[in-house]
Amino acid sequence: QKEVEQNSGPLSVPEGAIASLNCTYSDRGSQSFFWYRQYSGKSPELIMFIYSNGDKEDGRFTAQLNKASQYVSLLIRDSQPSDSATYLCAVRLSSGSARQLTFGSGTQLTVLP
């Protein structure tokens, strides 16, 4: 079992819709969770992070964390064509003094005009 799993997609949504991106992780003691956006040919850009159960909102983005289900999601409201990118979920695991991030393979999102 992979440590961090994401649906590879592609996920297509119409402009103005809500895009929902999901991620599961295997280490129950994981501490912090991050969402990165990566445009084709570019490096990952940090969108937001979450470390407490519940929702965290930042503009059109909402991160949701459920530690009991080992599940983290990212909602993008009012999706725009400029949101078309690969979204990477990253987890800071609990083993030892781990401070590195473990990434999923990413979900490719396409927002259709």
Next chain:
Amino acid sequence: DAGVTQSPTHLIKTRGQQVTLRCSPKSGHDTVSWYQQALGQGPQFIFQYYEEEERQRGNFPDRFSGHQFPNYSSELNVNALLLGDSALYLCASSINRGVYEQYFGPGTRLTVT
């Protein structure tokens, strides 16, 4: 406020050669992590440097080595290059406290022929 910088942007090397990649962290950041990203995959952790020492290492062979300088900048060295080392090499900087969120540089695209 300058972000994370990396050099060079692109590099083409021949099998068996050696390469050095460079990274300068964001202002105020003291920790540098290196990742390798193959096409269609999430970044894979190589190692992390803090206080000029390698603090953690991922599942990469000893051909991969690094260094951190007193000004917090860092180098990644790869010896005896293999075709499979062709990838995007990402440097991420962070502060050694809190949730340790990491910010990526633009990356170095290494092609081994």
